[in-house]
Amino acid sequence: MRALLALILLTGPALADANIGGKTVDCYCTDTNGGRVELGQTICLFVDGRMFMAQCQMSLNVPMWREVAEGCASSSLGQSLQPSLDPGLVDANI
Template sequence: MRHKPALLLAPLCLAIPLPGTSAALADTTIGGKTVDCYCTDKSGARVELGQSICLQVDGRMFTAQCQMSLNVPMWREVASGCLSSRIAPQLVEPPADAGLVDPHI
């Protein structure tokens, strides 16, 4: 089974040990403060781990989920194409034979 390559966009979870801290704590705290791990969309808005959005990259659109890989948040393609909430186009022209309809009702 061939896996699709992961797409990395703006990783924001720091795992760099600071002087005086151990490497084991570097991915959860920096200076005693918890590091939030999340992805960002193209406008820079925060997207939480586990959330899925529609991404457009190199002219193709696909559904991607914000996931962790080796302590780095990244986008992983989970479906080709994107779901849409747009309603299907409706018939805007009347039927061809409207002769039996009384327009004065």
């Protein structure tokens, strides 16, 4: 019985983090345009003249951006106007 009581007391605070006044709290970050970014997602941010990859993380129960890499992932490949393969019987109106 004591073990069950101890388990309930230890898990109580962990479960309480997602609820305030009985309502579920949605934690997320916002990008520079005000768009919603879920916890764990990584995006390219441009702040104070520099670009970097940042991940939405929690710190002391507050969502925040953490820099994970300098610069941003990008592709320098040119785009071709013609497909590289014959699309065959693909319906373009789908």
